[in-house]
Amino acid sequence: MSRSPRANAQPSPWRLMARRFAPYMRPQRALIGGSLLALVLSTAMRLLEPWPLAFVIDHVLSGSGQASGLLGDLAAGRDTVHLLWLCAGAVVAIAALKAVMNFSSTVGLALAGSRVLSAVRLDLFAHLQRLSLAFHGRSRTGDLTMRLINDIGMLREATVTALMPMLANIFILGGMFAIMLVLNWKLTLVALLPMPLLLWSTRRASRQIHEVSRAQRKREGSLAAKAAEFMAAIRTVQSLSLERATMRSFGGDDAQSSQQNVKSKRLSAGLERKVDLIVALATALVLLQGAYAVIGGSMSPGDLLIFISYLKSAFRPVREYAKYTGRLSKALAAGERVVDLLDEQPDIQDRPDAQPLQVLRGDVRFADVGFGYRSDDGSVRPLFEHLAFTIAAGQAVAITGPSGAGKSSITSLLLRLYDPDQGQVLIDGQNIRDCTLQSLRQQISLVPQESLLFGVSVRENIALAALGDVTEAQIVAAAQLANAHEFIQQLPQGYDTVLGERGSSLSGGQRQRMAIARAAIRNSPLLILDEPTVGLDSENEHQVTQALLRLMRGRTSILVTHDLAFAAQADRIVFIENGQIREQGSHAELLGQQGRYAELWRLQHPAT
Known part of the structure; x- marks a missing residue:
């Protein structure tokens, strides 16, 4: 049986965004509720604004003090001067109450939005730190930074400058059309005639603007990533005179971002002009029909004034939606990028029944470990197969071998920056995948x-x-x-x-x-030293080496190094090549075997 289009339809992006951010909004329910109440009261004051003027037109300026219409009964038997002062006082009172309610709703919703998005930003930053090295390896730092700072900042700005006014205007729209129906339902139906055309235009343009804004935010993320990469490598850029090349690369992306921004503005401006024309058409129809009603005596001039005023204000939400649609679409695109990042699942997580790691001695064992790195297309490049060795408590083991042999990968597996595809890594007989990440990493000191x-x-x-x-x-x-x-x-x-x-x-x-x-x-009882003497001159290398030897005393230590003179001071040396242990033993034992280790030793120390 085929499913209906409604069943296959995806929820709107705004609904998905609201659902995703709902947990962050719950602690602010009281503040949001109070702000929305103030917004409703502000809307009520705005609905009352035309009424004092209508009183004046129908019961003061008419000269007779008698008029038909909705306001006639309220003015019956009252002095004209008294009515005039009441109307003037009402104008001031309504404006003052509206100002107070507007201020309260604006500040309240801004404060709630700021608190919600600050909580989102903190959670996103914490989430980024939990994501695996594999994720960070395929992501660009500048783009991640932009999502953390700029995209959330754009959401915060849109909440105050666009979304909140739209909420207010939605309340106004509903209230004004309700009163317009009471005033003259026939005239209200005339006003609503162009609405289908208006809705079609805004929906179509909004969809186009959102697609352009989404592409622009992606392009800006790429632009930020490229800028971060070039600035991080500024020493190399200046040393090799690469300024022109980097400018061409950056300028090309910037030009594409600018084109998308102009396209978004053009679509927004086009939507605003279409809305203006449709609203003008509706106003003209109401003005014609209303004028005939006043001439025929079925409607007072004051009621027509209120109706025209409400009609003008009722279409304000549509005008402002057209005005702010570009900003709202950019905010929606920014929110989607934030949500995508929040929904990214860490590859390395605590198991539901994970327990804190208890290190009593400090034995480390790699038991039949298989591991390979995954590429972006999902394929795996094998590195280790059936890797097995043990480090006794308090022992210092140096891991050496040619570049790319997998030396640093061993320490990454011990730190659970990656998990093995097969086999186990154990500390004091405990599988580290059964332990909490925090307790594992607290037991290990690292000198990178x-x-x-x-x-x-x-x-x-x-x-x-x-x-x-x-x-x-x-x-x-x-x-x-x-x-x-x-x-x-x-x-x-x-x-x-x-x-x-x-x-x-x-x-x-x-x-x-x-x-x-x-x-x-x-x-910590376990110590990892990852190429700690690389790039140091003789004096600094001596200072660092002596410090490291003191640090290693009494700790289970793994020393990853190409410096065989430093490796020779370990209790045992493990020589790895092509992901396999080729040789292991003390420095003297490996020299005696006349194997690959001895060959590399003679290359580094030809005089010995």
């Missing part, structure tokens, strides 16, 4: 090849890695272990010195010793 330092003080940078509160003495002790205390004291404000972005105000050796101090203050 490129340490990440933040633009805060030296003291804060060291203390960031601590698992609890730390004292000044502990921070200093960690810096001393890392051979960092001396150069820190020579900084302008010592431990209170604020570092440049990514630690740019420090040398490579100083940054690496800061990373060692951070690992020391974490004081």
Whole structure:
């Protein structure tokens, strides 16, 4: 049986957006409800605005004090001057109440929107940090940053400057057409004659504008990603005189984004002009029919004034929708990009029954591990097959071999940045996939090849890695272990010195010793060192090596390195090639085997 088109129809993007953000709105229900009540009261005041003027026209300016129509009974028996003062006072009172209600609804809804979207941004930032390395590997940092900052900012702006006025006008539209039906139902039906044409035009144009806005937001995300890539590599760009090439690449994307922006504006402007013409047609029809009704005595001039005023205001929501449709469409496209990111599921998650990891000794075992990296098309490039080795508690094992052999992948599997396709990684006999991610990573200290330092003080940078509160003495002790205390004291404000972005105000050796101090203050039983001496001169390499050897004492340590002189100081060396363990043993044992390790050793140390 075929399904009906309605059954196959997808929910509107606005409905999907409202459903996705509903959990963030629930804590703000009281504020949103109060603001909407103020909005309804403001609408009521706006509906009352034409009535004092109608009183004046029908019962003061007419000269007779008697008039037919809806207002006649209310004015019966009252003094003309008294009516005039009442009408003038009513104008001021209505304006004042409308101003108060407008202010309350505007501030209330703006505050609620700001709180909701701030919560969304915080959740999105936390979600981005939980997404796997595979996701970040195929995503562009600039685009992700734009979704986090610009897209949510656009949603916040649209909430205040477009969506809230539209809500107000929807209330006004309903109220005014209700009163118009009471005033003269025949005239109201005349006013509604052009509505089908109006709805068709706005729906068609809105759909086109939304598609263009969606493409533009995607293009702007790509533009932001390209700008971030070029700025991150500014040293290389300037060194190789690549400014013109980068300008051509950036300028091409910028031109396409500008074209899409102009197209969106053109569609919005065209919609506004169509709406203006249709509204003018409806007004002309009502004016003709209403004038005949007044001449025939079936309608008073004041009632016609109220009707025309309401008609003009009733079409305001449609006019403003045409005016703001571009902004709303951009906000909708931005919201879809945010929702797409929130709906992205992390590849690495805690199992429902995951338990905290308990490290009593620190044994590490890779048991029949198979693993490969997945490409964008879903295919898998195998790396390990039946990888198996053990690291005893407190033992230091160096993993070495040619580039691309899978050395760093072993540490990524231990940290659960990736999960193996087969087999298990165990710590003290516990499968790490059965443990919570937080408890696993708290048991491991890491000294990476490129340490990440933040633009805060030296003291804060060291203390960031601590698992609890730390004292000044502990921070200093960690810096001393890392051979960092001396150069820190020579900084302008010592431990209170604020570092440049990514630690740019420090040398490579100083940054690496800061990373060692951070690992020391974490004081975890497991330690991973990932190429910690790469790119250092002889003096800094000696300082870093001595600090690392002190850090490794009493910890189960995995040292990933190409530096065989450093690897030789480990208890055991595992030589990996093409995803397989080719040799393992102590430095002396591997030299005695005269295999690949011995060959590489002679290349690095030809004199020995």
